[in-house]
Amino acid sequence: MQAINFLKPNRDNIKNYSIIGSVLILISLIDVISNAFLKTNLTSFLPGSLTTLFPLILGLIGLNMMRIDYSGNKTLDILNKNINTNNFNALLTLLILFSIIKALPPSLSWMILDANISGDSKDACTGTGACWTYIKVWFRRFMYGMYPNEFHWRINTAFILVIALGFVGYFMKENLKKYLALYYVIIYPIIAYLVIYYLISGGSFGLQWVETGAWGGLSLTFIVSFFCLIFCFPLGMIFALGRRSNLPVIKYISICYIEFWRGVPLITVLFMSSVMFPMFLPEDFFMDKLVRVIIAITLFEAAYCAEVIRGGLQSLPRGQYDAAKSLGMGYWKMHIFVILPQALKLVIPGIANTFLALVKDTPLIFVVGLAELAGMLALAKTNPKWLGFAMEGYIFASIIFWIICYAMSKYSYNLEAKYKTER
Amino acid sequence: MSDPIIKIQNMNKWFGDFQVLKNINLEVEANKKIVVCGPSGSGKSTLIRCINRLEEHQEGDIIVDGNELSEKTKDIEKIRAEVGMVFQQFNLFPHLSILDNCTLAPIWVKKMPKKEAQELALDQLKKVQIDDQANKFPGQLSGGQQQRCAIARALCMQPKIMLFDEPTSALDPEMIKEVLDAMVSLAKGGMTMIVVTHEMGFAKEVADEVIFMDEGMIIEKAETKEFFANPKSDRTKLFLSQIL
Numbered sequence: 001m002q003a004i005n006f007l008k009p010n011r012d013n014i015k016n017y018s019i020i021g022s023v024l025i026l027i028s029l030i031d032v033i034s035n036a037f038l039k040t041n042l043t044s045f046l047p048g049s050l051t052t053l054f055p056l057i058l059g060l061i062g063l064n065m066m067r068i069d070y071s072g073n074k075t076l077d078i079l080n081k082n083i084n085t086n087n088f089n090a091l092l093t094l095l096i097l098f099s100i101i102k103a104l105p106p107s108l109s110w111m112i113l114d115a116n117i118s119g120d121s122k123d124a125c126t127g128t129g130a131c132w133t134y135i136k137v138w139f140r141r142f143m144y145g146m147y148p149n150e151f152h153w154r155i156n157t158a159f160i161l162v163i164a165l166g167f168v169g170y171f172m173k174e175n176l177k178k179y180l181a182l183y184y185v186i187i188y189p190i191i192a193y194l195v196i197y198y199l200i201s202g203g204s205f206g207l208q209w210v211e212t213g214a215w216g217g218l219s220l221t222f223i224v225s226f227f228c229l230i231f232c233f234p235l236g237m238i239f240a241l242g243r244r245s246n247l248p249v250i251k252y253i254s255i256c257y258i259e260f261w262r263g264v265p266l267i268t269v270l271f272m273s274s275v276m277f278p279m280f281l282p283e284d285f286f287m288d289k290l291v292r293v294i295i296a297i298t299l300f301e302a303a304y305c306a307e308v309i310r311g312g313l314q315s316l317p318r319g320q321y322d323a324a325k326s327l328g329m330g331y332w333k334m335h336i337f338v339i340l341p342q343a344l345k346l347v348i349p350g351i352a353n354t355f356l357a358l359v360k361d362t363p364l365i366f367v368v369g370l371a372e373l374a375g376m377l378a379l380a381k382t383n384p385k386w387l388g389f390a391m392e393g394y395i396f397a398s399i400i401f402w403i404i405c406y407a408m409s410k411y412s413y414n415l416e417a418k419y420k421t422e423r
Numbered sequence: 424m425s426d427p428i429i430k431i432q433n434m435n436k437w438f439g440d441f442q443v444l445k446n447i448n449l450e451v452e453a454n455k456k457i458v459v460c461g462p463s464g465s466g467k468s469t470l471i472r473c474i475n476r477l478e479e480h481q482e483g484d485i486i487v488d489g490n491e492l493s494e495k496t497k498d499i500e501k502i503r504a505e506v507g508m509v510f511q512q513f514n515l516f517p518h519l520s521i522l523d524n525c526t527l528a529p530i531w532v533k534k535m536p537k538k539e540a541q542e543l544a545l546d547q548l549k550k551v552q553i554d555d556q557a558n559k560f561p562g563q564l565s566g567g568q569q570q571r572c573a574i575a576r577a578l579c580m581q582p583k584i585m586l587f588d589e590p591t592s593a594l595d596p597e598m599i600k601e602v603l604d605a606m607v608s609l610a611k612g613g614m615t616m617i618v619v620t621h622e623m624g625f626a627k628e629v630a631d632e633v634i635f636m637d638e639g640m641i642i643e644k645a646e647t648k649e650f651f652a653n654p655k656s657d658r659t660k661l662f663l664s665q666i667l
Contacts, residue, residue, distance in 0.1 A: 322477050323514035323573075327528035327580060328504030337527055341518050419518075 009068050017065045018076060024062030028055035028094075029101075036102050056094055063090040111395075122386060134389040135396050138380050142396070145216015145371055147200075154207065155219050158199035162192045162226070185234050189227070196223060212290040213369070218400065220372040224294055225359045231298040232358070233351070236305025241335065243310055254306070261303035267364055269296045274368035293365050301358045308350035312343035345419045352412030356405050373397055428453045428584060428615055429474060434483030436469065443469050444480070445639040453583075456616045458626040458647075461636035462662065467619045468511075470636070471586045474617070475506040488583060504532055507577030511589040513569040515561035521548070521572050522557040525579045533580065540579070547575040551605045567598030571605050578609070585609070587618040623667060627651060635659045 009017035031042050032055050043051045063084050071077055083093040114129030117136060125131035135142070144152050165188060169180050200223075203209035215223070242254030261269075273296035274289055281287070316339060324334040344351075363374035371379055377393040380386060427450040436444040443466045451457055459467045472478040473485060476492050476499055485492040490502050516524050525544035529535040535543070548554040551571035553564075561569055570590055577585060587606065591599040603625050610616055610629040620626070626633055626647060633650040635643040635658075643650070643659045654660050 317512075317514075319510055319512050319514035320516065322472075322508075322510065323516070325477060326475055326503055326506070326508035327576070328500045328532040329528060330500045333531050337531060338516055342516075345518065 009065060011068070011071065014068055014071050014073075014076075018071075018073075021062040021065035024058050024065070028059040028062065029097075031055045031058075032098050032101050036105050055098065056091070059094045060087065060090055063093070130392050130395075131389050132392065134380075134386055134392050138376075138386070138393075141217060141380065142373060142376050143217045144219050145376055146214040147210060147216065147219070148208075148214070151202075151208070151210060154199050154202065158195050159219070159222065161195050161199070165191055165195075184230070189230050192226070192230075212288050215290065216371040217376050218373045220365075220370065221359070221362050224290075224297065224362045224365060224370075224372065227294045228297045228301060228358055228362075229355055231294075232301040232305050235298065235302035237309055237340070239302060239306035240309035240313060243306065244313060258303045258306050261300050262307070264300075266297070266300055266361055267367055269300050270364055270368050272296070289368065290370060293368060293370060297358070297361070297365075301354060301361075304354045304357075305351065308347050308354055309343065311350065312345075312347035313339065315346055316342055348412055348416050348419070352409055356408055359404060359408070360401065373400060427451055428488055429617075430484070430486040431474075432484045432486075434473070434480050434485060436466075436473065436478065436480045436482075443639050444473070447483070447641060449634070449641065449644075451584075451615065451617065453615050454613050455631045456610050456614075456629050457618070457632050457634060458630040459617065459619045459634045459636060460621060460623070460626065460662075460666075461642075465636045466639040467636050468588050471508075471588055471617055471619055474584075474586060475503045475508055477508075500532070504528075504580055505582050506584045506586060507580055507582035508586045509570070509573050509577055509588065509590045511592050513561070513566070513573045513593070515569055515573055515576070517561050520558050520560055521553065521564070524561065524572060525576045528576070529579050544575070544579050547578045548572070550578075550608070551575050552601075565598060566594045567601045570594060570598075570602045574602075574605055574609070584615045584617070587616065587620065589619050589621070591620065591622060621666065623651075623663075635662065637662075 034040050034042055041051060043054045046054060064087065066076065067080055067084055067086075067090075068076075069080075071080070084090050110129045112129075114127040115132055116125045116127050116129070117132040118124055119133050120137050122131075122134075124133045140149060140152070144155055147155065168188075169183065172180060172183075198204060199207070200215070201210060201212070239254045239257055242250045243258065245251045245254070270293060273292045277292060278287075320338055320342065321334065324338040329338070362372055365372060366375035366378065374397055377390075377397055381390040381393055429449070429451040431447050431449040434444060434447040435442065447470060449470075459470065461467050469478055473480050473492075474487060476485075476496070479494070480492075487502055488505055490496065492499070492502065496502070515521075516527070519527060522541065522544055525547065526537070526540040529540040529543060530537055545554055545557060548557055551574055553568050553571050553575070556564060556568060556572075561572070564572065574590075590606070591602050594602060599622070603622060606616075606618070606625065607629055616629075618625070618630075630647045633643075633645060633647050634641055635650070635654075635656075637658055643654060643656050645655070650659075651663070654663055
């Protein structure tokens, strides 16, 4: 015990101790890095097992020498508080750090150094690393599915139009601002639907008809997510309010709806929508598979949205309702001007959560034969000419999904900051 | 004697099995100021919450400005718009600025043009001396300022009656005075007021009548001077000896 206490710094000698400690940690890091990258063992003079443990022991002593309750040095304090609170945490820190360093060279060489991207067939992939040629050749398929190559501009134009229309709210004049909700809830989805219908589906204005079965890839992910997101939010709001209604009929309809959709798995809902649902429809009534799928996912996610929003409604103090009522506001005015603005602000993190889950649920539409990004991957990896590149494909898809989801969560943080409650 | 603006007859109210209000009879004439006092749990807040039907009563009649309050009352919002209320916890809308707090109801309930509503709101805020805070948010104001804003907000609806539910109970001692001052000047303007409060100084200064409640009943109702000079019931005497 004495020996360890001997290595304990106090506020007077912390400077020297931390310098010695840093040097020890540096040596251990150099040892691990040289081992990982240069494949040399600097400590080969030590006996067998000690040489592997050497950096760990050295690092532990180093961290131990730097550990102090309060030093006054900001960096050192943050370090001590977060990763160096006791010997066990110090050990974990070192282990994680060393594992990352160890794992870096093989993954780097697989992903970049030994990888191939040139050429346009499988034969170009001669290295031991990843075959990015595969992604390059299939890129258009991953983005647009089986949509004919010469018409891809139609998808791009439609997306640009829809995005541009989404920004209309920012440029609306002050006196029109009160119609903003109306625009986003009703008008915008209709316009977006028309744009996508006439541009991507075609069939009129001299554009060739492309059936939805040929749609696919990332663009389909976007289309499905987009419509589900904008429809499930207002629907969820209605059911959240319905569940808190005083009218028994509305209340129990809402409860049944929410509990039904939360109780069934999405994959069965999708099956039902594409296999069972058409059987109940009259012979001459036709509804596109994609539309059915979008409706199914919307109804499903609306139940989750409803519960998240209900949480927000319940967290508002009763005084807010009292105050609104005492000013003579009826149910709708009270909710539109007082309750919902505050409740929705509170549930931004929860709603963002639901929306992220929704985007990541879209690959499930593969079960009804619609191939969005992950679905296209599954098709591509079974192509006889391109067998054996599943890994590259899934890494590619993960990166794309991660970018989409990270962008969404960043946006939700921005919204949170923008509407921070002034309580 | 003119017709009473508020008339409560044989009113009973229960929360579940517990009877909070027992056989309440009360008449308030226009322009009168009534102070309701009593120990906590005596039902005074519930009583004034019944007057604008934030609470429903089960038996008896409540008639406010000629309209009977019951389940059949259709335009309860219209009656509420005539009855302003100030709460213990202020209950300002935290997502709206002070000015918007005051203009929200006039614009959307009374359909007042925005400009007119803003002028009215600034006028009312000036009367409670916080017109310079109009563009701040409730969270940026002190408790006293928030409560004065709540008074202004209620007055913007130009109500016939004002109800105060312990308006100073949640305030620091030094802020109580600024709120009471605002209420005194409102009282001098001739507003019909029912005030639940423990501020006996305020009661002595402005009240026409004082009501003492205990265990859901009106124990004593008397002219202010009479009430403080020689209270009739023993319960009132005990209460006054403890509070004064």
